[in-house]
Amino acid sequence: MKEPTVSLEQWYIFKVVVEQGSFQGAADYLIKSQSSISYAIQKLQDNLGVRLFEQQGRRSVVTAMGKKMLSRADELLMQAASIEQLAGEYSAGWEPLLKVMTTQVFPQNLLTETLALFVKSCNVTSIDFQRGSLSGVTDAATYGTADLIVSSQIPTGFSGEKLCQVQLSRFVHCQHPLALADKPLALADLKPYAQIVVSDSSRLRSRDAGWLGSQQRWTVSSFDESLNLVKQGLGHANLPISRIRDYLKRGELVELRMEEQVRIDLSLYLVYANKKTLGPAGLLFTQLLKQQAKQYVIDV
Structure with a gap:
């Protein structure tokens, strides 16, 4: 990458000249001599190889190319200010x-x-x-x-x-055989059907929770995957009620009617x-x- 030949200070002086409307105005604003402003702009133009200003009578007016350069200079100066602000905030203690x-x-x-x-x-x-x-x-x-x-x-x-506290319960698709039962279910009634279980995400040890001993077990890595399988009518699973409220309202999923309480209050x-x-x-x-x-x- 080619090293820049123009400094941020030169771009800033160029921006101030345009905003103040004259070299003298920029000199007054920056508390510099007019000759130093003129030299900075001349050096900037020489390095870029383009004319940023043109004379119209006694006034220096920014050229069309100068306006394009000004737009890019604004972006550059804002990025520089943002970097300085970021460094200041990190030095104040904000962790990255x-x-x-x-x-x-x-x-x-x-x-x-x-x-x-x-x-x-x-x-x-x-x-x-x-x-x-x-x-x-x-x-x-x-x-x-x-x-x-x-x-x-x-x-x-x-x-x-x-x-806070959350609740989980056991759900199936509305057309699943367990959803069509005409009486409350015992745990033994669930065993012939696939149970969907979320795996332990630990790589070092594994803990089993919620397994009911069904004949078929499908293990997935997330509740989203578990929900997708339940929505397709492929099994029953414990799911957080907060994640499936819309499916319950539409009647797409149903909570199993059990002989014993199956809702889990989890702190x-x-x-x-x-x-x-x-x-x-x-x-x-x-x-x-x-x-x-x-x-x-x-x-x-």
Whole structure:
């Protein structure tokens, strides 16, 4: 890449000359001599090989090419100012990256609303969002791969606080044989049909939860994949009610009528990998997340 022959200061002087309408006006604005302004513009034109101004009587008027150069110069100067602002904000303590791991049952709207508020106060910190299940979520705290974790469990040795509660229940497609049963079902009635289970996302250990011992088990990596299979009538699965509300309203999915209560009330906790080292962006995000979680109403 060719090294630039024009400095930011020259582009800035050019911009000020155009805005002030004359070399003398630019000199007064920048508190410089008119000769230094004239020299800077002449040097700029020589380096570019184009005329930026033309004489019309006693006035110097920007040329058509000068107007095009001015447009690009504006962009360049704004980018430079943005870089300086970014450096200033980082030097003030904003961390460049925040890593957040959440369990897959965490309500998506809470995350979206929190992020919308976050960017109003901090636009320099990038956020790496990941979703996991079972041990894969708590591993993020244990092995330090995330700064903030939203989990249904607080790993041993870590601090956390309750955020909200979510509900899960067992669902099937409205045309599935289990949905057409004319009486409440026992767990034994489910065993002849495929059960869809979300796998443990941990690479180091695996925990089994929710398996009912059905004759056929389909294991998927996310609730979205589980939902897609249930929508096709291929099996029954535990799903977060907050994620399937629209399907329930349309009657596309139905909750199984069981002899025993099958709804699961699950508490979700905000866990800190290391609260003492959390920067201002992390503290802001947790404050907003807790604020939004207070407004969350459990599905019924």
